[in-house]
Amino acid sequence: MKDKYYMTIKEFSNLTGIKSQTLRYYDQVGLFSPEHRGENGYRYYTRNQLTTSYLIISLRKIGISIDEIKKYIDIRTPEQLFSLFGAQREHILTEIKKLTRIIEIMQLYVDITKDAVKYKENSINIEYKKKEPIFLSPIVTNNPTNDPINDSIISFYNFATENGIDVIGYPSGAIINIESFESDRSLLVNHYYFKMRDEQSSYKPEGKYVVFYGRCAYGESTDFYEKLFEYIKENNLRICSDAFEEYPLNEFATKDEKLYCVKIEVMVEDI
Numbered sequence: 001m002k003d004k005y006y007m008t009i010k011e012f013s014n015l016t017g018i019k020s021q022t023l024r025y026y027d028q029v030g031l032f033s034p035e036h037r038g039e040n041g042y043r044y045y046t047r048n049q050l051t052t053s054y055l056i057i058s059l060r061k062i063g064i065s066i067d068e069i070k071k072y073i074d075i076r077t078p079e080q081l082f083s084l085f086g087a088q089r090e091h092i093l094t095e096i097k098k099l100t101r102i103i104e105i106m107q108l109y110v111d112i113t114k115d116a117v118k119y120k121e122n123s124i125n126i127e128y129k130k131k132e133p134i135f136l137s138p139i140v141t142n143n144p145t146n147d148p149i150n151d152s153i154i155s156f157y158n159f160a161t162e163n164g165i166d167v168i169g170y171p172s173g174a175i176i177n178i179e180s181f182e183s184d185r186s187l188l189v190n191h192y193y194f195k196m197r198d199e200q201s202s203y204k205p206e207g208k209y210v211v212f213y214g215r216c217a218y219g220e221s222t223d224f225y226e227k228l229f230e231y232i233k234e235n236n237l238r239i240c241s242d243a244f245e246e247y248p249l250n251e252f253a254t255k256d257e258k259l260y261c262v263k264i265e266v267m268v269e270d271i
Contacts, residue, residue: 005046006036012045016053031070032056062088063095105169108195112171112248116261119213122224124231127211129265133200134173134193135165156192163201170194173246178239178266181225190242204244205267210237212264217257221245221264228264241267 012034013020026032027043032052034043052073059069064084072084119125137156160167175191193202210232214224225243232239249261 006044007046009034009043009045012049012053016050016057018053018057026056026066029066029070031066031073063092064088101166102169104197105171108171108197109252112195112246113253116213116248116263122214122227123212124228125211126208126235126268128208129204129206131206132195132204133197134202134204135160135170135196135200136202137192140189140191152189153192160194165194165196165199167194170196171246171248173244176225176243176245176264178242181243182229185222185226187219187222187225195246204265205241207240207267208269209265210268212262214262214264215259216262217260218247218250221262224262224264228266232266232268236271237268238271239266240269 007015009020009023012018013023018026023032023034023043027034032049035046035049036044038044055073056069059072060066064072068084072080137159140152140156157167172192172194174189175193177188177190180186180188210228212224212228212231214221216224228243244265246263246265247260248263249259251257251260254260
């Protein structure tokens with residue numbers, strides 16, 4: 001082919017940025033075919049086809065499927081553009097929301113892991129904390145065990161789902177009833193919660209906290225509360241909240257469940 005207006009598939013690929021393999025695929029599925037095919041079977045494209053190829057590139061970049069592009073190219077009216085782009089806009093916004101959520105979860109785990117690894121095991125510290133957004137469960141009524149997979153947790157997940165919360169992935173915690181522990185050393189959960197920034201329903205209150213970090217599997221933190229209470233008493237502090245219990249180093253960051261890191265926070269004030 002000596003006609004200067006024809007290009008080989010390689011030349012057309014170099015000019016448009018569409019890989020030769022992709023051009024062959026577009027031809028096979030009937031999306032975009034060369035204007036001429038030589039006796040040797042080679043594909044040849046023209047300059048006039050550049051506009052259509054750029055249209056396809058643009059539509060593919062915003063996530064339009066090949067089937068949708070095929071239909072659109074055959075019609076191409078303002079009404080079809082409104083319909084196609086409107087639907088794709090909603091799809092993109094949905095994907096942005098999903099990706100934003102994933103980024104939020106990743107950052108939450110990075111933050112709590114950084115906090116956990118900087119503390120010594122079995123350390124107790126006094127810290128002033130700003131209020132922290134959480135998604136809170138209703139009051140827990142079915143609460144007899146330390147089993148991490150029990151009816152109350154399942155009810156919390158169902159409650160969150162019913163309120164439009166995608167429960168998969170968010171770090172979680174439990175609010176432990178301090179009065180029940182003081183009376184009979186039992187760990188009863190008043191509420192469960194997810195740590196989240198954008199869909200919170202409540203907050204951990206701002207204030208001074210005694211914070212304990214230790215190592216144990218889920219539900220085996222009873223002895224740590226004893227140490228925490230002893231520290232509070234020795235330092236002439238008064239408890240003024242239930243305890244917030246979280247596992248900042250859990251199956252996400254630690255293989256052995258006995259080495260999970262538990263964090264217990266109790267708000268206090270000076271006597």
